Amino acid sequence: MTSTLTVTGLSASYGLASALKSIDLRVEKGRCVGLLGRNGAGKTTLLKSIVADPEITVRGDVAIDGRSLRKLATYKVARLGVAWVPDTRRIFTRLTVAENLDIARRRGVASDQLERVLEAVPLVRGLLKRAGYELSGGEQQAVTIARALMSAPDFLLLDEPTEGLSPLIVEQLQASIARLPEIFDLGVVVAEQNFRFVTDLADEVHVLETGEMVWSGTPELLVSDPDLVDRHLSVGEK
Amino acid sequence: MTTKTAPGTVLPRRPAPKALVGRRAWDVRPLYEPAIFAVVLSIGYFVLPSSWQYTLTIGVIYSLLATSLGILFGWTGTYTFGHAAFFGMGAYATALLRTESWNALLFLGLSAVVAAIAAVVIGLLGGRLVKVEFAMLTMIVGQIAYLLTFKIGPLGGDNGLVGITRGSVFGFDVTSNNSFWIYTIVVIAVVMGILRRINLSSFGASLNAIRDDPVKAASIGLPVKGLRLAAFTLSGAVAGLAGALFAQQGGIVTPDTLSFTFSGQIIIMALLGGMYRFWGPAIGALIFQLLSTAVFGNSSNGTLYLGVILLVVVLVFPKGVLGLLERLSNRFPVLGRLRRGRKA
Numbered sequence: 001m002t003s004t005l006t007v008t009g010l011s012a013s014y015g016l017a018s019a020l021k022s023i024d025l026r027v028e029k030g031r032c033v034g035l036l037g038r039n040g041a042g043k044t045t046l047l048k049s050i051v052a053d054p055e056i057t058v059r060g061d062v063a064i065d066g067r068s069l070r071k072l073a074t075y076k077v078a079r080l081g082v083a084w085v086p087d088t089r090r091i092f093t094r095l096t097v098a099e100n101l102d103i104a105r106r107r108g109v110a111s112d113q114l115e116r117v118l119e120a121v122p123l124v125r126g127l128l129k130r131a132g133y134e135l136s137g138g139e140q141q142a143v144t145i146a147r148a149l150m151s152a153p154d155f156l157l158l159d160e161p162t163e164g165l166s167p168l169i170v171e172q173l174q175a176s177i178a179r180l181p182e183i184f185d186l187g188v189v190v191a192e193q194n195f196r197f198v199t200d201l202a203d204e205v206h207v208l209e210t211g212e213m214v215w216s217g218t219p220e221l222l223v224s225d226p227d228l229v230d231r232h233l234s235v236g237e238k
Numbered sequence: 239m240t241t242k243t244a245p246g247t248v249l250p251r252r253p254a255p256k257a258l259v260g261r262r263a264w265d266v267r268p269l270y271e272p273a274i275f276a277v278v279l280s281i282g283y284f285v286l287p288s289s290w291q292y293t294l295t296i297g298v299i300y301s302l303l304a305t306s307l308g309i310l311f312g313w314t315g316t317y318t319f320g321h322a323a324f325f326g327m328g329a330y331a332t333a334l335l336r337t338e339s340w341n342a343l344l345f346l347g348l349s350a351v352v353a354a355i356a357a358v359v360i361g362l363l364g365g366r367l368v369k370v371e372f373a374m375l376t377m378i379v380g381q382i383a384y385l386l387t388f389k390i391g392p393l394g395g396d397n398g399l400v401g402i403t404r405g406s407v408f409g410f411d412v413t414s415n416n417s418f419w420i421y422t423i424v425v426i427a428v429v430m431g432i433l434r435r436i437n438l439s440s441f442g443a444s445l446n447a448i449r450d451d452p453v454k455a456a457s458i459g460l461p462v463k464g465l466r467l468a469a470f471t472l473s474g475a476v477a478g479l480a481g482a483l484f485a486q487q488g489g490i491v492t493p494d495t496l497s498f499t500f501s502g503q504i505i506i507m508a509l510l511g512g513m514y515r516f517w518g519p520a521i522g523a524l525i526f527q528l529l530s531t532a533v534f535g536n537s538s539n540g541t542l543y544l545g546v547i548l549l550v551v552v553l554v555f556p557k558g559v560l561g562l563l564e565r566l567s568n569r570f571p572v573l574g575r576l577r578r579g580r581k582a
Contacts, residue, residue, distance in 0.1 A: 051457055078459035086454060092447045094514075099443040104458040151459055 003029045003065055005155045010060035012049045019045040020211045027187040029154055034202030035191040041208040043191035047157045051084045052077050081154035085144045093132035097143050104150040113152055120183050121146040121176050138169035155187045162194045199223050207232045268434040276427040283419055295419055297527035299483045302426050304507040304519035306476035312513040314469040315449030317373040320380020321504050324353040324474040326496030328481025333399035333491045342405040342412055346482045353478020354471050361470040365463055387493040398492030402485050422483055437516050445469050510551055512558030
């Protein structure tokens with residue numbers, strides 16, 4: 001079933017410090033949307049605003065198929081089908097991987113969800129009995145994605161999934177994420193600084209700069225315009 | 239829908255691993271662990287001189303009380319400085335309801351309900367508070383409950399309430415010390431078994447998740463406030479049940495059972511054994527009781543000696559006695575069996 005996550009006129013602040021200004025975003029199930037931007041551009045704040053992080057004051061609206069998520073607590077947003085994988089990727093280290101997955105399973109989710117998740121993120125299959133604190137960074141990232149998928153979400157928000165991972169692991173992760181929209185019929189939002197990762201993965205890309213969305217389009221268009229990339233995504237003198 | 243990167247080979251379908259879906263169905267720890275606990279202590283009870291019997295009976299009741307605190311500190315990461323209030327409420331509920339015609343178990347159930355209701359009210363009052371703020375609320379409420387025992391006439395003031403009978407359980411008389419021990423240890427083993435089952439369930443894992451990171455727990459759909467309230471209620475109910483056993487054991491209840499000092503002692507018991515292991519608080523309570531009465535009880539400097547021991551434990555073994563065993567098990571693999579499975 002087609003379903004759409006819509007962000008309309010979203011502004012966000014941490015106390016008095018403004019972090020996002022009038023953002024519009026539309027994510028459909030089955031598609032992957034990339035968010036690019038330098039550190040502090042507002043990518044993480046946008047994802048946190050969608051999942052109603054209580055630290056953030058938000059104006060504007062976030063809705064799924066017209067149903068507003070604005071007044072809901074974070075756990076209710078999750079139960080409505082928005083899964084968030086935060087940037088620090090910490091899993092619950094004192095639980096086993098199996099327990100990490102188990103607590104995320106929502107009521108009513110098909111009993112074969114675990115098997116579907118393990119097929120989509122095969123690295124996790126061999127880790128089920130291990131404690132969270134025993135895992136490497138790449139393994140933890142795989143588990144956090146698997147855990148998010150256990151709730152059979154309609155939308156998956158990934159914040160800096162490649163942060164601190166080796167190129168080989170990033171490649172495997174990219175292959176796994178690429179399959180998710182099709183396997184689970186979900187919409188994926190990837191917030192990243194890794195330009196190549198996002199442009200390879202996404203169907204459409206939005207570029208954020210100091211809390212504003214400064215460019216939107218296809219990854220092909222972005223890749224073909226080095227000036228644009230230089231202006232909004234490079235660091236150093238321009 | 240488009241996926242731009244080659245998806246790679248689809249893995250052949252394999253059956254879902256039992257590690258996740260069936261793990262708890264066959265986990266027999268809730269059965270054998272309380273049984274070992276009860277048998278070992280019962281051997282001690284019947285083998286040791288009779289002067290130790292009182293100490294063991296109180297110690298095992300405190301074990302249950304300290305475990306109820308472990309539900310908050312160890313499982314959930316919720317702190318309380320007024321836990322004795324629930325213990326005292328349970329004890330006073332049993333004292334107020336005292337009658338010989340009722341089954342002794344009925345008092346335990348009613349006391350647990352009274353303490354659970356109090357916990358729900360306090361939990362709702364402090365719904366927005368976390369960590370130290372919530373602990374301060376529990377301390378204030380605990381102190382109010384303590385002071386009320388002096389102000390409310392039917393609670394007996396300074397003298398407390400006396401004349402609480404042990405009665406019988408389904409016709410089985412539990413008035414003698416030995417029969418009361420059997421009644422107590424069976425009740426506590428059953429309750430500990432139930433708590434262990436909860437500890438190993440998805441609910442228990444969810445409590446651990448909100449302890450470790452409440453924001454991430456909420457992000458995967460766990461209702462953090464609701465789970466905290468549930469844990470607080472469960473903890474209060476178990477403390478109330480322990481209070482009822484305490485009242486039945488001694489036949490008297492005094493305001494000390496709700497005091498701030500006693501709340502502090504419960505925390506020390508749990509720390510002594512190890513807060514983050516299921517059995518840590520229970521073992522800590524037994525050690526605390528043995529040290530404070532059987533070992534140092536007759537010494538004028540007993541409290542000082544006990545204080546020094548506790549200081550050493552906190553400084554050298556911050557994870558308590560079971561934490562120490564864990565460290566030893568790393569050196570001596572034969573001890574490794576003691577640390578299987580998830581911590582509290």
